[in-house]
């Protein structure tokens with residue numbers, strides 16, 4: 157079995173090479189930026205977008221606009237939420253979840269009780285389970301709380317549940333490696349509220365991406381829906397075949413398997429599932445995934461061309477053998 161780490165598409169790399177030869181050409185720079193932003197607006201349904209230097213830069217731009225406390229999930233979020241809140245001096249409140257997934261009743265009660273200004277979530281809890289984003293948005297709207305969805309793992313969702321501007325006040329995303337929009341670096345922020353960008357105009361300019369990233373993003377974002385669907389389908393197959401995993405019935409782009417000795421099992425799995433150009437195993441407890449001992453199969457890191465049925469079956473057999481699941 158040959159597993160390969162995800163790379164930006166050939167067309168994306170070519171576009172970035174071409175753009176690098178145009179550095180300093182202002183009309184071309186403007187064209188790369190504007191067309192990348194148009195493509196983000198098209199795919200998210202938001203009216204305004206900015207290409208920024210990273211996903212964390214987008215989180216910074218979103219959080220800079222918020223003055224009061226920010227709420228984040230107790231697990232399965234992105235550690236950058238907490239780090240950025242601490243950096244900007246914002247109070248962090250934790251939302252209890254069911255293994256990372258937001259429970260609507262608990263959310264409503266916690267928003268009423270703790271009154272944050274904003275809720276930051278990732279579209280998939282720990283990349284492993286879809287959040288009920290539309291329901292979360294409706295509760296946030298009712299309570300006057302800003303919903304910021306980190307869509308690094310979900311841009312181009314054909315079901316329209318995730319990364320959908322109709323039910324997120326602000327979307328942020330990383331387009332670094334390995335992401336669904338896999339440019340290799342950069343990120344973006346989008347919203348339909350023009351005020352959000354007016355208030356942070358200087359910061360957005362400071363955090364803006366290079367024209368090379370913009371040229372790459374405008375190409376690579378076209379591949380996002382296929383990339384995402386192939387990742388979700390592969391995880392669905394693996395979840396069905398595995399004896400034990402978390403959130404077996406939810407859409408996700410990784411698969412998390414609870415184990416007693418995650419470090420040891422992670423090491424053995426890394427050797428057995430050798431990925432050319434990178435890795436596909438993370439270990440837990442970890443805030444970004446789940447706060448219990450587990451290993452994660454980061455299917456999202458793999459080139460979609462190696463997500464064949466044979467390879468997926470071999471991954472399952474390897475996990476069963478290494479973890480002793482029978």
Ligand SMILES: Cc1ncc(COP(=O)(O)O)c(C=O)c1O
Nearest residue numbers: 210211212234278306308330332
């Ligand atoms: C969900 C999520 N959000 C944000 C980031 C940060 O992105 P960047 O490395 O582009 O700052 C990451 C990085 O892995 C991520 O997984």
